Amino acid sequence: MTMTRRDFLSASAALAMAPALGTRAWGAPLPRDADIVVIGAGAAGIAAARRIQAANRKVIVVEATGQVGGRCLTDTTSFEVPFDRGARWMHNPDTNPMIRLARAAGLEVYSAPLGQKIRIGRRNARAGETEEFLAALVRANRAIDEASRGKVDVACASVLPKDLGDWAGTAEFVLGANTTGKDLKDISAIDKARAQERTAAIACRQGLGTLIAKLGEQVPLTVSTPASRIGWSNRDVTVETRAGKIVARAAVITVSSNVLAAGNIKFTPEIPKRHLDAAAKLSLGSFDHVALQLPGNPLGLARDDIIIEQSNSTRTALLFANMGASSLCSIDVAGSFGRDLSAQGEAAMVAFAVEWLAKLFGSEVASAVKKSSATRWNAAPFVQGAMSCAVPGGQGSRKILTEPIGCMFLAGEATHETLWGTVDGAWESGERAAEAALRRIGALKEEPAAAPPRAPKQRRRAPPGAPIN
Numbered sequence: 001m002t003m004t005r006r007d008f009l010s011a012s013a014a015l016a017m018a019p020a021l022g023t024r025a026w027g028a029p030l031p032r033d034a035d036i037v038v039i040g041a042g043a044a045g046i047a048a049a050r051r052i053q054a055a056n057r058k059v060i061v062v063e064a065t066g067q068v069g070g071r072c073l074t075d076t077t078s079f080e081v082p083f084d085r086g087a088r089w090m091h092n093p094d095t096n097p098m099i100r101l102a103r104a105a106g107l108e109v110y111s112a113p114l115g116q117k118i119r120i121g122r123r124n125a126r127a128g129e130t131e132e133f134l135a136a137l138v139r140a141n142r143a144i145d146e147a148s149r150g151k152v153d154v155a156c157a158s159v160l161p162k163d164l165g166d167w168a169g170t171a172e173f174v175l176g177a178n179t180t181g182k183d184l185k186d187i188s189a190i191d192k193a194r195a196q197e198r199t200a201a202i203a204c205r206q207g208l209g210t211l212i213a214k215l216g217e218q219v220p221l222t223v224s225t226p227a228s229r230i231g232w233s234n235r236d237v238t239v240e241t242r243a244g245k246i247v248a249r250a251a252v253i254t255v256s257s258n259v260l261a262a263g264n265i266k267f268t269p270e271i272p273k274r275h276l277d278a279a280a281k282l283s284l285g286s287f288d289h290v291a292l293q294l295p296g297n298p299l300g301l302a303r304d305d306i307i308i309e310q311s312n313s314t315r316t317a318l319l320f321a322n323m324g325a326s327s328l329c330s331i332d333v334a335g336s337f338g339r340d341l342s343a344q345g346e347a348a349m350v351a352f353a354v355e356w357l358a359k360l361f362g363s364e365v366a367s368a369v370k371k372s373s374a375t376r377w378n379a380a381p382f383v384q385g386a387m388s389c390a391v392p393g394g395q396g397s398r399k400i401l402t403e404p405i406g407c408m409f410l411a412g413e414a415t416h417e418t419l420w421g422t423v424d425g426a427w428e429s430g431e432r433a434a435e436a437a438l439r440r441i442g443a444l445k446e447e448p449a450a451a452p453p454r455a456p457k458q459r460r461r462a463p464p465g466a467p468i469n
């Protein structure tokens with residue numbers, strides 16, 4: 001398979017910021033066979049491979065980019081502290097396996113303070129105003145929950161109370177773009193209501209990308225090796241790459257819903273239209289970080305402060321300031337506005353971030369920027385977006401994606417019913433698909449153990465403002 005210049009440039013850029021992988025994947029001959037082949041070395045792929053290894057079966061992970069982690073990617077070279085270019089938070093500390101895995105891997109986890117601060121122009125919102133906002137969020141959430149119980153799935157935006165007043169735009173940003181990468185008009189009420197509430201925000205000091213790379217250290221994998229074609233039947237699969245072919249008795253495929261729907265991997269025979277349609281209905285939203293190094297704390301904020309603004313348009317953002325007590329600040333842009341902005345390129349993204357901060361904190365911010373970097377996940381050829389979120393009417397697609405295709409099993413965040421769009425959802429989906437593949441090849445006889453109980457979904461209340469992404 002030939003590599004386009006764009007592929008080459010993005011692979012090179014990714015390599016420059018990739019955690020060291022040693023030499024295992026470079027130049028080593030590709031194994032010719034395995035019990036199970038895993039496509040993609042993100043959270044789902046690494047979880048699947050570890051589960052297969054634990055069952056003493058031969059696994060090989062084939063990864064298209066130059067590094068392990070997928071949408072968990074830590075840039076350790078651009079700034080004084082690790083900068084998570086993708087996922088940053090681990091939620092629900094009582095049940096999230098990633099937190100335990102991070103601690104077991106010797107990494108440090110810490111909590112961001114609960115609660116966002118809200119700016120109204122150049123000042124902080126007063127206590128009464130913050131309460132009004134939280135009340136607006138509760139009412140908006142309740143309306144979405146109620147709509148999700150109706151006969152027909154609808155867009156979240158269509159059921160919002162009409163009287164949210166000055167807080168309508170902010171509520172839409174917090175519940176829509178900032179949580180899912182999509183505006184509420186593009187989101188299924190059922191999908192949104194079924195999503196497990198994401199409480200608390202725990203970060204890994206070394207980065208979530210570092211964590212996934214560490215968890216993949218003992219996994220046999222090959223990087224910079226896109227799977228270009230997969231031949232499949234009920235008995236076996238043949239994965240074609242430019243380094244050769246791998247034959248296996250089953251496959252776990254973890255590529256994003258956008259990559260699957262785009263047909264980047266050719267299948268022989270073609271996979272059912274039912275699965276392709278399902279992937280298309282779970283398209284990825286847009287979510288990016290614009291990182292600014294601002295020495296001397298020109299914003300006058302505390303460490304790990306999280307700020308949103310009262311806004312009546314989608315042209316807004318979320319600020320995560322002085323990350324881990326450093327001078328690094330992240331301005332997150334998302335939804336339709338974030339998508340248009342990222343299409344304009346990194347310079348436009350940085351210009352917006354500086355202009356937005358100047359509007360809220362004063363024009364001195366502009367001269368304080370020492371270094372900057374912006375992610376552009378929509379342009380990453382092997383991901384093509386941020387996180388899946390169902391279009392109205394599309395929630396049932398998540399279940400469809402879990403239906404086996406011959407001896408192939410799909411995994412990845414989009415296949416998780418309630419934890420879609422998260423790292424722990426991706427991880428659990430990888431384990432689920434690996435177990436299905438192991439059963440298919442006769443390596444697991446018994447029915448899968450009942451999934452460990454997750455905390456029951458709580459009804460949404462006014463989110464105390466914990467950042468979602």
Ligand SMILES: Cc1cc2nc3c(=O)[nH]c(=O)nc-3n(C[C@H](O)[C@H](O)[C@H](O)COP(=O)(O)OP(=O)(O)OC[C@H]3O[C@@H](n4cnc5c(N)ncnc54)[C@H](O)[C@@H]3O)c2cc1C
Binds near residue numbers: 070087090412414420
């Ligand atoms: C900016 C951003 C912020 C986020 N914030 C959070 C957060 O705070 N908390 C949270 O829980 N989640 C967050 N998420 C979501 C989270 O990152 C994802 O849900 C999760 O990482 C997805 O993992 P995955 O394994 O399903 O997919 P991926 O990570 O996309 O892994 C799929 C892998 O397949 C590879 N691949 C693609 N095509 C091929 C091919 N042809 N051959 C071989 N390999 C291929 C890709 O390169 C990739 O490595 C965020 C995402 C983004 C983008």
